[in-house]
Amino acid sequence: MNKKILISDPTLRDGNHAVRHQLRKNDFSSYCKAADTAGVPIVEVGHGNGLGASSMLVGECSLSDEIILSTARENLQHSKLAVHAIPGFCTIERHMAMALDLGVDVFRIAAHCTEADITDRHIAFARKHGKEVYGVLMMSHMASPAHLADEAFKMQGYGAEGVVIMDSSGHYLPLDVTERISALVEMLRIPVGFHAHNNLGMGIANSVAAVQAGATIIDGSARGFGAGSGNAQLEVLVAVFEKMGYETGIDLYKILDAADIAEKEIIPSLPYISSTSIVSGISGVFSGFIKEVNSISAEHGLDARDIFIELGSRKAVAGQESLILEVALALKANNIIEAR
Amino acid sequence: MSINVNKQIKEDCLGSLKLQPDLVAQLKDQNITVIGGTGFIGTWIAELVAIVNDTFDGNIILELLGRSTAVWATKHPHLCRDDIILRAQDVRSPFGIREETTLIIYAAAIADPSIHASDPYKVYQTNVGGIENALRAASRLPIIARFLNVSSGLAVAGSTTEAISERNIGILDFTRIQNMYAQSRRTAESVASIFGSQYRIPVTTARAFTFIGPYQSIDAPWAINNFIRDAITGNDIRIRGDGSTRRSYLYGSDAAVWLLKILVAGNNGDIYNVGGEEVISHSEVAYALSKLCKKNPKIVFTGKSASADRKYDFFPDLSFSKSSLNLNQAFDMKLSLERSIQWHSRIILK
Numbered sequence: 001m002n003k004k005i006l007i008s009d010p011t012l013r014d015g016n017h018a019v020r021h022q023l024r025k026n027d028f029s030s031y032c033k034a035a036d037t038a039g040v041p042i043v044e045v046g047h048g049n050g051l052g053a054s055s056m057l058v059g060e061c062s063l064s065d066e067i068i069l070s071t072a073r074e075n076l077q078h079s080k081l082a083v084h085a086i087p088g089f090c091t092i093e094r095h096m097a098m099a100l101d102l103g104v105d106v107f108r109i110a111a112h113c114t115e116a117d118i119t120d121r122h123i124a125f126a127r128k129h130g131k132e133v134y135g136v137l138m139m140s141h142m143a144s145p146a147h148l149a150d151e152a153f154k155m156q157g158y159g160a161e162g163v164v165i166m167d168s169s170g171h172y173l174p175l176d177v178t179e180r181i182s183a184l185v186e187m188l189r190i191p192v193g194f195h196a197h198n199n200l201g202m203g204i205a206n207s208v209a210a211v212q213a214g215a216t217i218i219d220g221s222a223r224g225f226g227a228g229s230g231n232a233q234l235e236v237l238v239a240v241f242e243k244m245g246y247e248t249g250i251d252l253y254k255i256l257d258a259a260d261i262a263e264k265e266i267i268p269s270l271p272y273i274s275s276t277s278i279v280s281g282i283s284g285v286f287s288g289f290i291k292e293v294n295s296i297s298a299e300h301g302l303d304a305r306d307i308f309i310e311l312g313s314r315k316a317v318a319g320q321e322s323l324i325l326e327v328a329l330a331l332k333a334n335n336i337i338e339a340r
Numbered sequence: 341m342s343i344n345v346n347k348q349i350k351e352d353c354l355g356s357l358k359l360q361p362d363l364v365a366q367l368k369d370q371n372i373t374v375i376g377g378t379g380f381i382g383t384w385i386a387e388l389v390a391i392v393n394d395t396f397d398g399n400i401i402l403e404l405l406g407r408s409t410a411v412w413a414t415k416h417p418h419l420c421r422d423d424i425i426l427r428a429q430d431v432r433s434p435f436g437i438r439e440e441t442t443l444i445i446y447a448a449a450i451a452d453p454s455i456h457a458s459d460p461y462k463v464y465q466t467n468v469g470g471i472e473n474a475l476r477a478a479s480r481l482p483i484i485a486r487f488l489n490v491s492s493g494l495a496v497a498g499s500t501t502e503a504i505s506e507r508n509i510g511i512l513d514f515t516r517i518q519n520m521y522a523q524s525r526r527t528a529e530s531v532a533s534i535f536g537s538q539y540r541i542p543v544t545t546a547r548a549f550t551f552i553g554p555y556q557s558i559d560a561p562w563a564i565n566n567f568i569r570d571a572i573t574g575n576d577i578r579i580r581g582d583g584s585t586r587r588s589y590l591y592g593s594d595a596a597v598w599l600l601k602i603l604v605a606g607n608n609g610d611i612y613n614v615g616g617e618e619v620i621s622h623s624e625v626a627y628a629l630s631k632l633c634k635k636n637p638k639i640v641f642t643g644k645s646a647s648a649d650r651k652y653d654f655f656p657d658l659s660f661s662k663s664s665l666n667l668n669q670a671f672d673m674k675l676s677l678e679r680s681i682q683w684h685s686r687i688i689l690k
Contacts, residue, residue: 006643117458124454127566128559130575132642157457159641161580187518189652190580191643236460257616264438 002052004247006191006217008042008164009035009106009234010226011262012072013084014219015141017048017227017288019268022063025071028063031222032075039250040234043079044214045072045197048288049318050084050110052095053091058288058321069102082106084136087118088319092125100129108164109155113143116151116158123158134193134217135160139317141171141284145183152184152192160209162191162217164334167206168288168318170199170229170281174209176244193217196232198224199281201273203232204240211246222255222262223270225270227286228280230271236249279305283312292321306331343465346418347584347682349554353384353391353591354540360597366397366604371401371446373441375474376448378425381490381548383555384596385418385445385592393423394535403438405429431470437477442485446474449492449525452560460520462602467524468531473630475535487541488603489532493523493549493615493656495512503619506547506611536609541639544606549615549656552676553592554683562609564589566679567626572685574635578642587644588616588655591671605665611666612658618673632681634664 012031016023019317028045035043045068047053047061047069054061061068072081081104090096096107107126109119119135137153152163165180172180177194184192194210196203196219207218220237224230235258238250265268276290285308291312297304298319356442357363362575372389382404392398402424407410409426413419429435431448445635450456450463472491478487496510506677516522529545536543550564558569563589570577590598602612618627626639661667671679 004643093349120454120458124559128569129562130570131574132578150517154454157453157455157561159454161578187516 002047003213004216005235005241006041006193006194007234007248007250008044008082009040009215010044010084010195010219010231011066011221011234012032012034012045012233013050014048014221014226014269016046017231018062018225018271020172020291021054021059023048023062023266025067028068028071029104030265031262033151034074034261036076036079038254038258039245040079040255041052041073041249042082042107043076044082044084045069050086051090051099053089058319064107065334066102069099073103075329079133080105082108084108084110085122085165086110087122092121092122092312096122096125101133104135105133106132108134108136110138113137113140113148113151113165116154118186119155120158123155123160127159132192133160135163136166137163138166139168140180140288141166141167141176142315142317143170145179148180148312149183149187152332153187154274155190156190160190162193164193164195164217164219164220166195166284167197169284170197170277172206172282173200173202176339177206177209179214179274180288181210182215191220192215195219195293197226197281198229198271198273199277199287203230204236207232207237207284208240210335211241222259223267224268225262225271226287228290229273229277276304276308283308285316286318289316289321289324293323296324300332301330302328302331343392345516345561347667349387350391352591352679353388353596354395354673356593356597357388357392357669358603359670363597363604364387364392364600365500365561367398367400367600368509370443370604371440372402372443372603373405373437374445374447375405376410376446377378377404377586378408380551380555380592381447381595381599382406382410383416384592385600386416386424388596388600389424401425401440403427403432403441405435413431417578425661432465434473435477437481439482441481442483444474444484444486445490445599445603446471447490448474449490452458454561456521460517460634462628463521464524467521468527469628471528472531475532475539475541478541479539481536485541486603487532488599488606489529489543489545490599491545491672492522492525492612493546493547493654494522495652497522501653503655504562505657506613506615506660513630518555523642542608544602544608544609546602546614547611547656548595549613550587550589551590551592551595551652553680555592558684558688559659563622563668564625566681567629568684569631569688571629571635571637572681572688574637575651576638576640577626577630578640579622579626583626583641585622585623586653586655587622588619589673589676590616590669594669599662601665601667607626612661613658614661615656616659616673617669619655619675625677629681632677
């Protein structure tokens with residue numbers, strides 16, 4: 001077959017969600033070195049919500065964007081350095097210009113799946129400066145395949161060189177992925193990509209479905225280190241794609257070594273599919289909410305699963321973390337009323 | 341704009357005019373209105389008119405209608421002169437044309453793919469509603485000698501992977517939003533045909549293909565311009581897939597001369613392709629640019645899209661344009677690239 005898959009590795013970005021954005025400088029340097037040695041084409045780093053996102057609302061990062069980017073840059077010789085950037089958190093003049101100065105190669109400009117319009121200027125800025133730029137549609141399960149394709153078409157029009165759809169809450173089954181990726185492939189002239197979350201244990205299967213439907217960009221994290229129950233496990237993806245006859249350009253043994261380093265030095269507890277993760281996936285709520293939901297539910301004596309179900313019914317999206325407390329307080333008030 | 345840049349444009353215009361020895365006489369004393377006149381085409385026509393008037397005593401009056409005339413005037417102060425009249429006008433609203441005008445070029449269109457994607461209704465209103473307003477305005481003029489609709493080769497693309505002739509009728513899934521721009525150009529041609537038939541407006545159509553040169557937006561997401569920008573700035577030139585997609589390119593001054601020739605010498609109801617003759621792949625363009633630029637940019641082939649097997653070749657069959665109006669290029673591909681780099685370098689690196 002000899003078809004190429006471009007692997008993008010968000011271990012040091014999505015994984016930051018799993019540790020409340022507290023990855024240390026050494027974590028960035030040691031994993032960047034390992035990924036670089038393994039030949040990972042793109043290494044994405046930063047706060048879980050991307051460039052400029054460190055805040056009380058979505059979590060304060062232990063390191064500044066500048067330190068993260070300069071550390072990663074120093075330790076990547078061959079792999080491209082990438083950032084996730086959500087307009088709103090990330091401003092062009094303050095954050096993107098800084099990232100350019102610090103040697104970022106790839107910008108992944110992300111928006112909620114129905115709001116591609118907000119990525120226009122950020123994509124244009126990256127293109128204008130000769131950088132590789134991809135559009136990213138988050139929470140993609142919240143739009144129909146046709147709607148998603150329309151939004152991806154906008155990103156292509158703005159100058160994106162590929163569009164990646166994110167299964168941010170790990171909600172998809174393989175057929176859902178096939179439908180959406182096929183719709184984008186049919187609509188676009190640029191490569192299409194997929195970013196999995198593993199809430200329902202479908203991370204690898206969904207990534208394979210994406211590739212079979214025509215995706216050529218796949219995201220995967222070492223040991224699946226990412227928000228909630230994690231992402232598609234990178235080293236498994238590499239092995240599976242190799243078995244299927246696809247080229248990733250990644251050395252299998254060396255990526256296994258990199259994953260071992262990640263497990264030993266970076267990941268405090270390996271991602272697993274917890275009960276709340278399953279409920280997060282079923283209810284279609286952003287995986288990054290899990291830590292906060294667990295914390296607030298414990299504080300208010302509530303069942304985290306109830307909070308997820310309610311958040312799902314309110315169609316909560318990333319960036320609306322303040323809804324978690326609002327929902328918890330509403331549920332608590334209802335419980336008190338019912339008890340009376 | 342520096343004196344050197346103006347000198348280059350003048351040389352370009354004179355070079356293109358030289359291939360049409362009768363054109364200056366045909367344009368003499370004419371009143372021309374270009375609707376959508378502040379874009380690439382309108383600016384090149386303004387340059388040509390200024391040169392014909394200054395060098396050959398052409399006595400042409402040119403009216404340019406556009407949405408952003410104030411910005412245009414700031415960018416091109418040397419073209420703000422008595423024989424070039426600027427008028428701010430959004431073609432989506434009804435408007436009138438100077439009654440002295442006898443020749444009209446309709447060049448209003450939104451070519452920016454980012455607007456095609458985010459505001460397709462605006463594109464449709466401009467392309468279809470705009471030409472209807474223009475044709476109504478033309479029908480109110482005391483004398484109308486020609487209404488030249490500058491359409492797009494995309495209106496009839498998709499039916500062949502070879503050169504597209506004026507006789508091609510194209511294949512478009514008109515229900516798909518990604519085809520809306522091309523479909524709106526098709527519809528605009530239909531509207532022009534209606535006015536030609538029902539109101540006897542002398543409509544001629546020019547189908548534009550890919551242009552190159554000064555006054556193009558180097559930041560718009562079109563392959564050739566992005567290649568030029570990256571080559572000048574020393575960034576990698578990134579090519580999607582294997583770079584085999586083919587285009588041909590017509591330099592700005594040649595495009596303007598061709599359109600003016602069609603305006604004064606084209607036949608009612610005829611369609612003329614306007615584009616470059618030399619067919620060249622994206623990768624060939626990139627390598628040619630790399631050789632021409634001092635910074636020696638690296639050429640990188642990025643991931644192939646799943647749809648890469650579909651053909652996106654786009655270039656015209658020019659046999660009718662050449663045989664009927666003797667339209668020829670003064671600037672071949674190599675010269676076009678050299679002149680484009682020269683001009684854009686001065687703008688980007690100044």
